[in-house]
Amino acid sequence: MEKIVIIRYAEIHLKGKNRGYFERVFTVNLERAMKGLRHELRRISGRYLVENFDEGMLDEILGRVSRVFGVHSYSVGYKVESDMDAIFAAAKLVCPMSGTFKVDTHRADKKFPLQSMEINREIGGRLLSERKELCVDVHSPAAYVYIDVRENGNTLVFGEFLKGLGGMPVGTSGKGLLLISGGIDSPVAGYMMAKRGMTVDCLHFHSYPYTNDQAKEKVVDLARILSRYSGAASLRTVSVTHVQEAIHEKCAPDLMITLLRRFMYRIAEIVAKRNGDQCLITGESLGQVASQTIEGMTSSNSVVRSLPVLRPLVGFDKDEIIERSMAMGAYETSILPFEDCCTVFLPEFPAIKPKMSYILEEEAKLDVDALVEEALGTLEKIEL
Amino acid sequence: MIYYDNAATTRPNEKAVARAGIYLTERYYNPSALYGGGFAVSGDLKKAREYLLSRVADPVSYELTFTSCGTEADNQAVFCCAKRGNAVTTAGEHAAIYASMTELNNRGVQPRFAKLNADGSVDVDDLLRLVDDKTAFVSVIHVNNETGAINPIADIAKKVKAKNPHVVFHSDGVQAYGKIPVRLSKEIDLYSVSAHKIGGLKGTGALIRRKSLALAPFVYGGGQESGKRSGTENVFGIMEFCYAAEEKFASLQEDAERIRALREYVRAGLDREIFTRLSPESGTPYILAVSAAGLRGEVLQRMLSDNGLIVGTGSACSSKHRFSRVMTACGYDEKTLDGVLRLSFSPENTREEADEAIRILNATARELKERTK
Numbered sequence A: 001m002e003k004i005v006i007i008r009y010a011e012i013h014l015k016g017k018n019r020g021y022f023e024r025v026f027t028v029n030l031e032r033a034m035k036g037l038r039h040e041l042r043r044i045s046g047r048y049l050v051e052n053f054d055e056g057m058l059d060e061i062l063g064r065v066s067r068v069f070g071v072h073s074y075s076v077g078y079k080v081e082s083d084m085d086a087i088f089a090a091a092k093l094v095c096p097m098s099g100t101f102k103v104d105t106h107r108a109d110k111k112f113p114l115q116s117m118e119i120n121r122e123i124g125g126r127l128l129s130e131r132k133e134l135c136v137d138v139h140s141p142a143a144y145v146y147i148d149v150r151e152n153g154n155t156l157v158f159g160e161f162l163k164g165l166g167g168m169p170v171g172t173s174g175k176g177l178l179l180i181s182g183g184i185d186s187p188v189a190g191y192m193m194a195k196r197g198m199t200v201d202c203l204h205f206h207s208y209p210y211t212n213d214q215a216k217e218k219v220v221d222l223a224r225i226l227s228r229y230s231g232a233a234s235l236r237t238v239s240v241t242h243v244q245e246a247i248h249e250k251c252a253p254d255l256m257i258t259l260l261r262r263f264m265y266r267i268a269e270i271v272a273k274r275n276g277d278q279c280l281i282t283g284e285s286l287g288q289v290a291s292q293t294i295e296g297m298t299s300s301n302s303v304v305r306s307l308p309v310l311r312p313l314v315g316f317d318k319d320e321i322i323e324r325s326m327a328m329g330a331y332e333t334s335i336l337p338f339e340d341c342c343t344v345f346l347p348e349f350p351a352i353k354p355k356m357s358y359i360l361e362e363e364a365k366l367d368v369d370a371l372v373e374e375a376l377g378t379l380e381k382i383e384l
Numbered sequence B: 001m002i003y004y005d006n007a008a009t010t011r012p013n014e015k016a017v018a019r020a021g022i023y024l025t026e027r028y029y030n031p032s033a034l035y036g037g038g039f040a041v042s043g044d045l046k047k048a049r050e051y052l053l054s055r056v057a058d059p060v061s062y063e064l065t066f067t068s069c070g071t072e073a074d075n076q077a078v079f080c081c082a083k084r085g086n087a088v089t090t091a092g093e094h095a096a097i098y099a100s101m102t103e104l105n106n107r108g109v110q111p112r113f114a115k116l117n118a119d120g121s122v123d124v125d126d127l128l129r130l131v132d133d134k135t136a137f138v139s140v141i142h143v144n145n146e147t148g149a150i151n152p153i154a155d156i157a158k159k160v161k162a163k164n165p166h167v168v169f170h171s172d173g174v175q176a177y178g179k180i181p182v183r184l185s186k187e188i189d190l191y192s193v194s195a196h197k198i199g200g201l202k203g204t205g206a207l208i209r210r211k212s213l214a215l216a217p218f219v220y221g222g223g224q225e226s227g228k229r230s231g232t233e234n235v236f237g238i239m240e241f242c243y244a245a246e247e248k249f250a251s252l253q254e255d256a257e258r259i260r261a262l263r264e265y266v267r268a269g270l271d272r273e274i275f276t277r278l279s280p281e282s283g284t285p286y287i288l289a290v291s292a293a294g295l296r297g298e299v300l301q302r303m304l305s306d307n308g309l310i311v312g313t314g315s316a317c318s319s320k321h322r323f324s325r326v327m328t329a330c331g332y333d334e335k336t337l338d339g340v341l342r343l344s345f346s347p348e349n350t351r352e353e354a355d356e357a358i359r360i361l362n363a364t365a366r367e368l369k370e371r372t373k
Helices: A012-033 A055-065 A084-094 A116-130 A185-195 A213-230 A241-250 A253-275 A294-301 A318-328 A356-363 A368-376 B014-020 B036-054 B070-081 B095-107 B124-130 B153-163 B235-250 B252-269 B297-306 B325-329 B334-338 B351-371
Strands: A002-009 A040-044 A047-051 A071-081 A099-107 A134-136 A143-149 A154-158 A175-179 A199-206 A234-239 A380-383 B002-004 B062-067 B086-090 B110-114 B135-139 B168-172 B190-194 B205-210 B275-277 B287-292 B309-313 B340-344
Touching: A002 A012, A002 A055, A002 A154, A012 A040, A012 A055, A055 A071, A071 A084, A084 A116, A084 A143, A084 A154, A099 A116, A116 A134, A116 A143, A175 A185, A175 A253, A185 A199, A185 A213, A185 A318, A199 A213, A199 A253, A213 A234, A213 A318, A234 A253, A234 A368, A241 A253, A241 A368, A253 A294, A253 A356, A253 A368, A294 A356, B002 B351, B014 B235, B036 B062, B036 B235, B062 B070, B070 B095, B070 B135, B070 B168, B070 B190, B070 B205, B086 B095, B086 B124, B095 B110, B110 B124, B124 B153, B153 B168, B235 B252, B252 B287, B252 B351, B287 B297, B287 B334, B297 B309, B297 B340, B297 B351, B309 B351, B334 B340
Parallel strands: A099 A134, A099 A143, A175 A199, A199 A234, B002 B309, B086 B110, B086 B135, B135 B168, B168 B190
Antiparallel strands: A002 A047, A002 A071, A040 A047, A071 A154, A143 A154, A234 A380, B062 B205, B190 B205, B275 B287, B287 B340, B309 B340
16 A cells, blocks of 8 residues: 555646646746655646655655645545455545544546445445544535545545645746845735746845845845745845935935835836846835835836736735744744834834925936945845 | 954864864863773863963852853853842843843743943942842953953952852853953852853853852753763863863963054044944953944945954844844944944954054045945
C-alpha cells in the first residue's frame, strides 16, 4: 500500500480551449515547488497525483503544495490494487475510529465486479462491524472515505480534503512590478496578484545612508518569502537618497512623501518597461496613511504614463492585511524594527489632501528628469 | 579601515588565537573525561581559571565560573540572587542587567532603578535611598559602556552593606576587566567579565564569586564548573581568553595612559562647532562618547563607515527606539541624544590613525550637516 497525495486544481476547468496551457503552467509550478524532493507527479483526469516520495517527507510535500496557487484542495491517501480486501485495509487507515462517516465511491473501471453503491455498502458495512463507535450518516457525515477505482487496476482511497490556496497558476496572468517596502502591506499586495496568476517582480527604494543595510536585508527576506508564492527570482533596488535630499532642501516639508512617491512611480514605470512588466503593483490601502488618500493616489498615478497601477489592498482594513500577512508567513519579518524611511526626513504634519496645483508648483523647484536619471543609475539587482 | 568600536568587541588577539589553536587540533578532549587527555585539559583550564581570577581578586576568597558570555554571568547573578523582596540597580546598566532586572517584575521581585549623574555614573545617594531591609540584590555597572563613567563600586558596595548586610552585591565588570585596575573588595560578592572586549572571543565570559556566597546554578546539566554552570566548557575560548588577558594585564597601566592621551588627542581634534563631549575625563580611557548635536548618529555612523572609520552610536533612525536608554537617563536633550557617537579604543589604535579618524569625523559630520540642513 503506497501513500500518495492527490491534488485538485481551481478554476482551470473554466478555461475551455486554453485549459491545456493552464495545466502545463500548473504542472511546472508544482514541479518547481517540489524541487529537491524525490517524487513523481502525474496528471490524471482533472487531478494530479504525487507518488513515490519518502513518507518521512510527507509534511514537507504537503507544506509546499499548500503554497502553490491554483491548488483547490489536496488529500493524503493510499494507492492499492483494485481488490476489496486491499481497499478495505486502506479505508481503515483513512476512516476515524468513531463518529459519523460516509463511503463515497467513484468507479472509472466499469469492469470492476462491484458497482459504486455496492462498494459503498460493502466497505461501509465492514468498517461498521469492526468499529462499534462508527455510525453512517449519508447526509452530513463528520468524515468521508473516498474510493476511486481507476481503470489501470489501481484504486485510490483517501479521506480529508485539505484546502489549497486557490487562485490561478502563477505565470498565466502576465508580469507585474511590485513596489515593495519593508512594511506589512506590499508583500501582501504581491501575494494577492500572484494569487491571480501574475508573476511578481520586486522593486525597492532605499535611501542609504539614511536607511540601513538591515532595512534592505529585511526587504530581501520579504521578497524571498513572497517568491515562494510568486515565482520571482530577483529584487531590484534603487536609491532615492538624492531625491529625498533635494526635496528636503527645496520643497515644502509637508509634501516630502507626496513628492517622493511621484519620483518612485516615475522610476518604477521606467524599470517596469525595461523589464517587460505590464503593470505596477502597490500595497496602498485607501486612507491608511497620509499619502494613501485619494488625493495622494491621484498625485502619484498622474506621473505614470502608460501602465496600470494595481492596488489589490485598496479596500482592505489593516486587520485584514495583517491576517493575510500572517497566513503567508511574512508578518514576523515585516514587523522587524528596521525602517525604510529615516525619521530625518519625516515631516511633522504631512499633507493629507494636497492640491495638484500645489504639488506641481513645489515639484517645479526640482530638476525632475535629472534626479530620476541619477536614481536609475543606482539600480541594483539582487538574486533571491 | 580604522576601528573605533572596541567597546562592542575587539579584534581577537592573533597570537592568543594561534597559541590556543592546539585545543582545537590536538587537545580537543572533553575536560570532564577521566582518561589522561581529558584530565590534562581540565588541568589547563584550572590554570587559566586561576590566572584570570587572580588578576582582579584573591583566589583564596573568590572563585571563577566560566560562562558563555558576560550576559549569561549577569543573568545568573540576577536570577539566582534576586528571589524575593526587591532588587536595586542603576539606570545606566547594560541591557544584560537592565532587561533581567525588568523581568524580575514577572517573578515577584520588585526592581528599582537609581538615577544617573550627567556623566552616566550612578547617583549614589539615590541608589542608597532605594536600598532597604527587603533588598536582596544590588547591581552596579563598574564602567558604563556608553559614557565610560567609572562607578566607585568598592565604596558603593560598602555603603550598601552598611545599610543592609544581607544584600548580595554584584557588578558588571565587562568594560573594566583588563582595561582599568580592579581589585575586588570583600563587600563585592559577584563580578561579571567577558573575553571579547580584550582580544578574546565571543562566546566566553565568567562570573567571579565570593566563595562564602552560595549561588544556585543558572544552567543545569552535567555538573561542570563545580555544578555552578553545566555544559562542556569552551576550552578553546577559555584558553584564548587567558592568553589574551595575559597580554592585556602585562601592560594594563601603560596602555591605559597611552590610550588616555589618545582619547584626549582625538577629543581635541574634533570640530567644537559640531561635537560636544559627553564622557567624563575621569572615566575609562577606552571610551569617548560625543554628540554631533542635530545630526542623526546612526546616519553619521554609516557614512563614517563608508569613509573608513567604524564607530558606535547611541541613536537610531527608528521612530520607536530612537534614543539610547542610558543617554536619555543622563538627562540630555533630544538634539544631543540624536547625535550620539561612541568612539572606543584598544591598544592597537595608533596616533597616525587618530589623525585620519579626526579628519574623517570632521569632514563627514560637516557633509551630513550640509546635506540635511
